[in-house]
Amino acid sequence: MLQEESDLALIIAQIVQKLKGSNLYAQLERQAWASLQRPEIKLESLKEDIKEFFKISGWEKKLQNAVYSELNVFPLPSHPAAPPEHLKEPLVYMRKAQGSWEKRILKSLNSMCTELSIPLARKRPVGEQKELLNKWNEMGTDEPDLSLFRPVYAPKDFLEVLINLRNPNYENGDSHSFRTHLGLIQVPLKVKDIPELKEFFVELGLTAGQLGIDDSTQVPPELFENEHVRIGQKVLSEQDSAAAQQYIRQGSPTALRAELWALILNISSQPEDILYYEQLKTNVIQHDLLVDSLIYKDVKLTASNDDYYFVFEDYLYQVLLCFSRDTSVLGHFAYNSASPPKSYIRGKLGLEEYAVFYPPNGVIPFHGFSMYVAPLCFLYHEPSKLYQIFREMYVRFFFRLHSISSHPSGIVSLCLLFETLLQTYLPQLFYHLREIGAQPLRISFKWMVRAFSGYLATDQLLLLWDRILGYNSLEILAVLAAAVFAFRAVNLMEVTSLAAAEAVLADLSTLKVMPLLQIFLFATVT
Amino acid sequence: MSRQKNQNYKGHGLPKGREREGEWDFYWCDVSWLRENFDHTYMDEHVRISHFRNHYELTRKNYMVKNLKRFRKQLEREAGKLEAAKCDFFPKTFEMPCEYHLFVEEFRKNPGITWIMKPVARSQGKGIFLFRRLKDIMDWKKDTRSSDDQKDDIPVENYVAQHYIENPYLIGGRKFDLRVYVLVMSYMPLRAWLYRDGFARFSNTRFTLNSIDDQYVHLTNVAVQKTSPDYHPKGCKWMLQRFRQYLASKHGPKAVETLFSDMDNIFIRSLQSVQKAIISDKHCFELYGYDILIDQDLKPWLLEVNASPSLTASSQEDYELKTCLLEDTLHIVDMEARLTGREKRVGGFDLMWNDGPVSREDGAHDLSGLGNFVTNTHLGCVNDRKKQLRQLFRSLQGQKKTPN
Numbered sequence: 001m002l003q004e005e006s007d008l009a010l011i012i013a014q015i016v017q018k019l020k021g022s023n024l025y026a027q028l029e030r031q032a033w034a035s036l037q038r039p040e041i042k043l044e045s046l047k048e049d050i051k052e053f054f055k056i057s058g059w060e061k062k063l064q065n066a067v068y069s070e071l072n073v074f075p076l077p078s079h080p081a082a083p084p085e086h087l088k089e090p091l092v093y094m095r096k097a098q099g100s101w102e103k104r105i106l107k108s109l110n111s112m113c114t115e116l117s118i119p120l121a122r123k124r125p126v127g128e129q130k131e132l133l134n135k136w137n138e139m140g141t142d143e144p145d146l147s148l149f150r151p152v153y154a155p156k157d158f159l160e161v162l163i164n165l166r167n168p169n170y171e172n173g174d175s176h177s178f179r180t181h182l183g184l185i186q187v188p189l190k191v192k193d194i195p196e197l198k199e200f201f202v203e204l205g206l207t208a209g210q211l212g213i214d215d216s217t218q219v220p221p222e223l224f225e226n227e228h229v230r231i232g233q234k235v236l237s238e239q240d241s242a243a244a245q246q247y248i249r250q251g252s253p254t255a256l257r258a259e260l261w262a263l264i265l266n267i268s269s270q271p272e273d274i275l276y277y278e279q280l281k282t283n284v285i286q287h288d289l290l291v292d293s294l295i296y297k298d299v300k301l302t303a304s305n306d307d308y309y310f311v312f313e314d315y316l317y318q319v320l321l322c323f324s325r326d327t328s329v330l331g332h333f334a335y336n337s338a339s340p341p342k343s344y345i346r347g348k349l350g351l352e353e354y355a356v357f358y359p360p361n362g363v364i365p366f367h368g369f370s371m372y373v374a375p376l377c378f379l380y381h382e383p384s385k386l387y388q389i390f391r392e393m394y395v396r397f398f399f400r401l402h403s404i405s406s407h408p409s410g411i412v413s414l415c416l417l418f419e420t421l422l423q424t425y426l427p428q429l430f431y432h433l434r435e436i437g438a439q440p441l442r443i444s445f446k447w448m449v450r451a452f453s454g455y456l457a458t459d460q461l462l463l464l465w466d467r468i469l470g471y472n473s474l475e476i477l478a479v480l481a482a483a484v485f486a487f488r489a490v491n492l493m494e495v496t497s498l499a500a501a502e503a504v505l506a507d508l509s510t511l512k513v514m515p516l517l518q519i520f521l522f523a524t525v526t
Numbered sequence: 527m528s529r530q531k532n533q534n535y536k537g538h539g540l541p542k543g544r545e546r547e548g549e550w551d552f553y554w555c556d557v558s559w560l561r562e563n564f565d566h567t568y569m570d571e572h573v574r575i576s577h578f579r580n581h582y583e584l585t586r587k588n589y590m591v592k593n594l595k596r597f598r599k600q601l602e603r604e605a606g607k608l609e610a611a612k613c614d615f616f617p618k619t620f621e622m623p624c625e626y627h628l629f630v631e632e633f634r635k636n637p638g639i640t641w642i643m644k645p646v647a648r649s650q651g652k653g654i655f656l657f658r659r660l661k662d663i664m665d666w667k668k669d670t671r672s673s674d675d676q677k678d679d680i681p682v683e684n685y686v687a688q689h690y691i692e693n694p695y696l697i698g699g700r701k702f703d704l705r706v707y708v709l710v711m712s713y714m715p716l717r718a719w720l721y722r723d724g725f726a727r728f729s730n731t732r733f734t735l736n737s738i739d740d741q742y743v744h745l746t747n748v749a750v751q752k753t754s755p756d757y758h759p760k761g762c763k764w765m766l767q768r769f770r771q772y773l774a775s776k777h778g779p780k781a782v783e784t785l786f787s788d789m790d791n792i793f794i795r796s797l798q799s800v801q802k803a804i805i806s807d808k809h810c811f812e813l814y815g816y817d818i819l820i821d822q823d824l825k826p827w828l829l830e831v832n833a834s835p836s837l838t839a840s841s842q843e844d845y846e847l848k849t850c851l852l853e854d855t856l857h858i859v860d861m862e863a864r865l866t867g868r869e870k871r872v873g874g875f876d877l878m879w880n881d882g883p884v885s886r887e888d889g890a891h892d893l894s895g896l897g898n899f900v901t902n903t904h905l906g907c908v909n910d911r912k913k914q915l916r917q918l919f920r921s922l923q924g925q926k927k928t929p930n
Contacts, residue, residue, distance in 0.1 A: 137699055137732065138699060138732035140732075141732065217907075217908055217910075254771060254774045254775045254779075255774060255775060255778040255779055257775060258775065307764075307841070307843065308764060308768055310762065311697050311698035311700060311728060311762075311764070312698045313698065314698060314699055314732065315698065377698070378772060378775060379775060381776065458768065458771070459771055
């Protein structure tokens with residue numbers, strides 16, 4: 001009991017520490033001072049009266065939402081004496097692997113830089129600044145020469161790194177046994193099996209209503225949909241983050257989704273946020289970064305070629321260019337196994353005083369990065385709100401998809417979860433694919449790294465991302481990947497090459513996500 | 527598309543039967559062939575042809591405007607101003623040069639607004655330009671004397687000047703218009719079907735009123751966009767389902783319902799306005815391509831009606847849409863006489879008007895109280911046509927087997 005109490009005290013202290021510096025704290029203070037004018041506040045019972053006032057005016061709810069948000073995002077310390085690296089990543093070999101991967105990326109970036117003799121950053125001349133400001137809303141019309149730029153890395157390069165991950169403490173016998181080399185991922189991490197997943201995703205079960213299944217045309221809306229929409233509206237009017245997160249596990253109605261996501265991510269567009277975004281925009285106008293060209297190239301290669309997201313090309317630039325200059329993103333490196341790359345002012349290599357993070361937000365984009373933003377354009381049209389939502393989604397979820405860590409939602413665990421599910425419940429399929437040289441992970445990796453963006457139809461993707469928010473976990477990506485293989489198992493058993501297997505799984509745009517998940521988790525005889 | 531072999535089909539893209547010159551049962555014809563041959567071609571009872579003799583009453587911009595204005599006046603006389611106002615889905619249009627003076631009057635009343643000049647009978651965006659000053663038309667009139675349009679030889683009479691919609695609804699900063707397919711099986715009585723699928727065509731460049739000379743910004747026809755330097759071969763179309771979902775997530779389901787019901791109103795009223803003018807012939811049917819523009823207040827405007835909507839495909843999705851559209855059209859034309867004639871839905875087509883509004887399956891009533899038609903249309907909704915066709919033909923077979 002004592003241990004729990006002291007843990008709780010530690011958590012509370014940490015959260016209070018974090019919130020003290022936030023805008024909400026300043027607002028609460030102001031509100032408290034202002035409330036002294038009110039007749040119901042009496043000096044004798046000052047504390048209780050102010051608390052009561054906060055409850056009635058909705059400020060307590062806001063505080064609750066902020067606390068809930070912190071609990072969701074920040075991992076709880078395992079031990080008060082744990083060093084900060086443990087918060088990033090407790091396993092040493094993972095940290096080392098991430099470190100060397102980062103060195104490789106940075107080297108690649110630097111060599112591209114010297115090859116093309118383009119500086120990592122430069123100040124734009126005034127004429128260029130004016131031009132960019134004029135073109136801000138239509139940067140997609142620009143056609144800079146990007147032929148010499150290459151993406152710094154693609155998902156398949158990252159996969160190779162993950163395949164070579166080994167735990168030096170884990171020795172599973174001298175010979176290469178069948179079991180050890182069945183899948184591609186060779187590290188022993190704990191992943192959930194289907195009974196545990198069933199418990200974790202209990203709201204997706206057959207007895208609960210789901211949007212994505214029970215709102216189809218054949219089902220009369222009185223059975224589930226109408227009531228669900230009504231509850232959604234109630235949740236929104238109460239402005240309760242925790243309730244919204246619970247609610248969205250069964251899917252979000254289209255009309256309410258934008259607000260629900262903002263509530264869960266605890267985003268409210270305050271004037272300060274809009275100002276902050278404008279400030280970032282000014283940074284973009286004043287300075288040109290090499291990363292900008294990488295972003296341009298990525299958008300042109302991926303989102304602009306997509307049948308549905310091409311329309312939002314301009315928004316993508318407006319979000320991603322500002323994102324790369326946002327130093328507040330550096331905060332997430334406290335719990336990300338990755339570390340922001342450092343660069344040195346010319347001529348001062350190695351001198352810490354002249355080190356800067358490059359890019360300013362510490363995130364180097366890779367091929368397909370812009371697809372994280374594209375589906376959000378469907379929901380948010382105001383650039384600063386779209387930006388905030390994306391930033392929050394990134395620092396809560398997306399960063400885990402391209403950094404090496406042992407976190408259950410990290411890409412390594414997702415890959416292992418996927419492979420384990422397939423091996424355990426579809427052993428014949430797995431064996432067959434392996435025999436023909438088509439390791440399943442090689443096909444599904446790109447889906448998971450992009451959180452299925454660009455592979456599923458947008459409405460299905462949004463239903464999937466509803467559940468990511470609802471369960472605060474990315475494990476559903478691995479489950480869906482396995483469910484897709486299960487669904488196409490019959491065709492896959494007949495293929496005889498990797499290319500043919502890729503062809504069977506090339507087009508996911510007709511898939512309905514929720515029925516697949518339900519069947520795989522709850523309706524398959526194991 | 528599998529058809530019975532003993533029928534002779536003539537026209538592009540359809541499997542040809544043994545084609546003896548002059549002997550065909552079904553002809554998907556060009557309007558030019560129609561113009562030359564319809565009047566002296568004898569057609570048997572069962573023969574079908576894909577155009578009405580004088581379809582141009584609806585599809586040529588100047589005739590359509592005339593018919594619509596006449597219809598509107600009639601409605602005002604018979605049913606009052608409110609009812610007539612439902613025909614205000616067409617931007618103010620004036621025929622040139624016969625209505626030139628009326629146009630100048632309207633022009634002077636609204637200084638500074640933009641107008642668009644369109645040739646009445648050309649398609650794919652050819653010959654269209656925008657203007658703001660009367661001087662621009664003067665110059666243009668002089669220019670056409672010596673332009674390279676000479677070979678097309680379009681006299682100045684065949685133009686219309688139309689109020690340009692300056693506040694179009696934008697998605698991603700881009701202007702778009704909607705292409706919707708309406709199949710008319712007869713005008714007397716009026717029987718019209720609406721296809722559930724369609725698409726939104728985007729302009730490749732960002733919308734601004736600063737550059738009215740930039741064709742690429744304002745004209746959304748794919749043919750024009752294809753020549754734009756920004757054109758990506760993927761095509762710049764969204765299926766209507768995607769468009770409907772996007773609007774629903776932005777404005778809520780009710781606003782979307784209202785918009786689509788307003789569009790139904792456009793289709794029905796436009797057909798009603800030419801009902802008496804079109805020569806009704808039981809051999810004729812026609813598949814129209816309606817071009818609709820949405821403005822920022824979510825009001826739909828009719829841009830034009832095409833009698834020969836393009837059936838070439840710009841992408842795989844487009845190809846599927848158009849082949850299914852044609853297949854379902856042939857199902858409804860029903861050369862094999864399989865249908866009973868009482869169907870409200872065939873494949874992706876919903877019966878929109880059958881000499882009166884067709885009620886929905888769920889019996890929904892017009893809740894807005896505006897007297898809009900709550901028709902049996904599902905534009906932009908789920909199109910599970912394969913399943914529906916299977917069920918339909920299975921039940922038809924069953925009916926044939928059981929003697930009545």
